[in-house]
Amino acid sequence: MPLSFEGAFKAKRNVNLGGKRTTNDRGELVRKAAIERKNREERRKTEFVSIQLQSLSRGVLCRERIKNEFRSQWYENYLPVGAHQLNVSDWDKLSECIQKFVIFADPQLEFGALQNVISALLDFLHSEFSPKDLTSSKSKSGGSDEKIKEAELSNFYSIKSELSSLSFPWVWKRFTTLCLKSFSKALPIIKEERQYADLYPFLEALGYFSVFLEVYEIPIYYDCLMTFYEYSHLQQEFSMFRSAFSFSLLSPLDDTKDTFNEVQQLFIFHVFTRDSYESLLDIISSNLVVSKIFPSLSFAKEADIMSSLTSLETSKLFCLAGACLHLLHVEVQSSTLWCFCSLALDALYTHSENSVINRFNAPVDLEEDEDDEFSFVQDYYAHVQVVAKQFNKLLTSQNLSTQRAFAEALSSNFITKVFTEITSSTILNVSHFFSSMLKLFPSNRTSTLMYVSLIDHVRVEPNSSFVQYSWDIFTESPIYHLFSRKVDVNSIMQTNSGYWYQLQLLLDVYSRMLFTMVDEEFHSVQHNPLYNTRDKLCILLKNLVLGLYWDVYASKEVNDNSLVDITQLRVSSTSLLQRLFRINYRKPYLHEDFFLMEEYFNLNEFETGALQEAQSASTMDIDLSTGMKVDNYNESRPKLNILNNCSFFLPFRFRIHLLQQLITMDKQANGFIQPFGHLKHAVIRRNRIFDDGFDAFYNLGKMFKGSIRITFVDEHGVVEEGIDGGGLTKEFLTSICKTVFDINYGLFSETKAHLLYPNTHAYAQDIERLRCYEFLGMLIGKCIYEGIQIDAAFAPFFVSKWLGHPSYFDDLTSLDNNLYEGLIFLKHYDGDVENDLALNFTVVHEEFGVRNVIELIPNGGNVAVTNDNRLQYIHLISNYYLNARLSKQCRAFTNGFTQIIDPHWLAMFHENEIQVLVGGDPVPIDVSDLKKHTVYAGGYELNSPTIQLFWEVLRELDEEDKRNFVKFVTSVARPPILGFKALMPSFCIRTNGEDESRLPTASTCVNLLKLPVYTSKKTLKEKLIVAVRSGGGFGFS
CATH class of the missing domain: 1.25.10 (Leucine-rich Repeat Variant)
Structure with a gap:
């Protein structure tokens, strides 16, 4: 059949003579039924609501009608029109x-x-x-x-x-x-x-x-x-x-x-x-x-x-x-x-x-002055x-x-009234009140605590000062037993917060009292209200501080969920514990190891954790430029918190070892560990060693921590032979320090005990001199960084400034003991200070024969020192001698020092320990330790006759000559902190010919003793004593 399409097409109609057949869809019937049910339900609800509204409306209208009826009837019966009072008779x-x-x-x-x-x-x-x-x-x-x-x-x-x-x-x-x-x-x-x-x-x-x-x-x-x-x-x-x-x-x-x-x-x-x-x-x-x-x-x-x-x-x-x-x-x-x-x-x-x-x-304009x-x-x-x-x-x-x-x-009258009449029932809440007031008015902190510290009796205990009374009450409290060991911080939330506020205020007031209390008074039962409980107070503080720093997350939870201010409690307790530790160091009243808390630490794990925390720390939260050590605390670094705030909990030698680990880690992080990484070469003239060193290294800043290579030029301009493998660097550092720390050089003065501190003359504060002090700080830092000790001893009040600690009245003893004794005399003088001593608020500073009168307060020349204001005068004098006239020099020195030594590392030590870091441990020379860590060269061996004689002679020397010997061969009279095993390079003895008329010589840059082959013990001893007492070193013969 041929397929074709020639135009319009119409489908054939389908005619059904049987009629239309309807198909019943079950789903459609269900949907219709549901809609009808929903409509019927809505009609019922509408009818119900209508009935309710009608009922409510009828009720409202009915009540309103009844009220109106009652109102009309009431007014008709009791207050008719025109009446001015109620019509009632009984x-x-x-x-x-x-x-x-x-x-x-x-x-x-x-x-x-x-x-x-x-x-x-x-x-x-x-x-x-x-x-x-x-x-x-x-x-x-x-x-x-x-x-x-x-x-x-x-x-x-x-x-x-x-x-x-x-x-x-x-x-x-x-x-x-x-x-x-x-x-x-x-x-x-x-x-x-x-x-x-x-x-x-x-x-x-x-x-x-x-x-x-x-x-x-x-x-x-x-x-x-x-x-x-x-x-x-x-x-x-x-x-x-x-x-x-x-x-x-x-x-x-x-x-x-x-x-x-x-x-x-x-x-x-x-x-x-x-x-x-x-x-x-x-x-x-x-x-x-x-x-x-x-x-x-x-x-x-x-x-x-x-x-x-x-x-x-x-x-x-x-x-x-x-x-x-x-x-x-x-x-x-x-x-x-x-x-x-x-x-x-x-x-x-x-x-x-x-x-x-x-x-x-909120969005703020950063150009505003706030x-x-x-x-x-x-x-x-x-x-x-x-x-x-x-x-x-x-x-x-x-x-x-x-x-x-x-x-x-905050007035003195109110504070005196409150604390004089304080009782055991009010002391907790009074303490809470004033702790809160001090947070709201920090500028009034000093005066408020001073007023409280002056309360010498309370009404209920006439023979007790407030501090003593508060301590006695606290020791009877239900929380005192918590301090027999490391405090569980969670216990704070389980006890009455008032006890913790009482403790906090007690610590703050006692700290303020110590500020005006000299060491002599601290060790006196008449002046120190807690004299008989000093050890108990220190035990309490140790266990409290350790708990607050160690249980970081518990402290944070308590801070968030308790009324007690954990941060303020930590700051107050740490500050007082540090002060008591320093007092004990100046004049011991507790045994040497009292403050150690070794039993709570696994030192190996602690060291690993501290190194990890240090590695993760990206910023430094110590500000040394302010002259005060702030609360150095970070929740993520509990181990560093302890090291930075209460390092005395840990053994000194452990901290030295940890410092060396931290320095090694720093060298690796900065690429300084490589033999030729960041190498800086400098040509140094021996007769211009400081000037050349300053020109070569001052501008390096922190990069001065890296490797340096030194070439010496003698006084005749001849370049000295030798390749710097570390020995010449050591000689450079020790020589330059020896030069500048000589008081004749003009940068430093010394106390009567021959302890160094910056010169106080006016010229020491000009810009160029301050840059010199900054460079000197870099040099000292470099020596510690490289483990090189120098023969210099600094005044404790000066070293304390490296840590950011201010100097106090008792630090005057390390500067001028006569001045200290004179101020003590003034403080306890029983007569009329104004008429008998005729002092005013000035100090005379003599420089190159010129006397300058400096006023300690505005118009100080016309303000007499009296019995009432003598404490102010004493502290102003102390501040002038220890802080004001040295502030620029010390700040410059510290700025240079902390470019090399991280302030966190510095905070692990106190003043005397830092002095040991710089100049070695002031302990007797251990000859056996030196012998154990000695190497021999040039034909010498341990059993060589001359070596045997040498060790016999060295043991027989007195302590002074032993120190002279150590200085002769290492340039420092004290042994290394960790013993002679830490001497780098190791002490070495090598032959220097067989001419017994020659003296021993030394190369201090490599810790080398050149010892002729002596056959007589007598000769060896005589020659050795002459050599070590001569003060000569390299090349002396």
């Missing part, structure tokens, strides 16, 4: 009137009628229940306002007591609520019209019937009363209802209900959070407030109170704190008041901290300073009463 009629009135009364519509009802009610109460006539009371009291107020209040309370058993309590509940709502709605109108007397009946009535208020209505009640008070208390007519207001304010506090404690707390949070709290305390008795209201807080949890406080607006929280501070001046024995006020201060700190954080997170306060550094004190700055900004925007309250709380 209590039953009045009670019936009020029952009907509360059924329909609306707070706004029936305000006038409610006034009439209240007036009638008050008239009846006064006539029936008033125990005395106030008019007669006034005449009897002779016009005394106080007596009249007492009589009025007594009258109010007497009436209220008669109402305690009223029938139909539901009526009086509705009546009281109606009064409160009407009072609230009338306040704005009354304020505009200044018709405050119209609300007087409401005040009195609310006071009588406050017992019928529900707890949720109490905040509204107090807010209304305080709003009325703020509107009216400055008006003249307020005196008319002053007593009624006082009665109404205090009335709910007399109600004996299950919610009594809750009502008292609402009083605090709604009455004392207003600006008018100070004048309010003139109306209500402060003693009454303290005795009746604040005790309720003892039943609440601190965490709940803190939550309520932090949820307050900042302005209200300031008012509440101000009110509490005012009350503290009246009653210092209320432990609950102290506790609440402390929590309010903590909440203010939290508000200030959150304010700073919010500002930090951008530095957003740095939020890790340093605890820096953080506190930033928050305190924000707190002071907030405080200055508050009312003057609050500002004055905070200022008075």
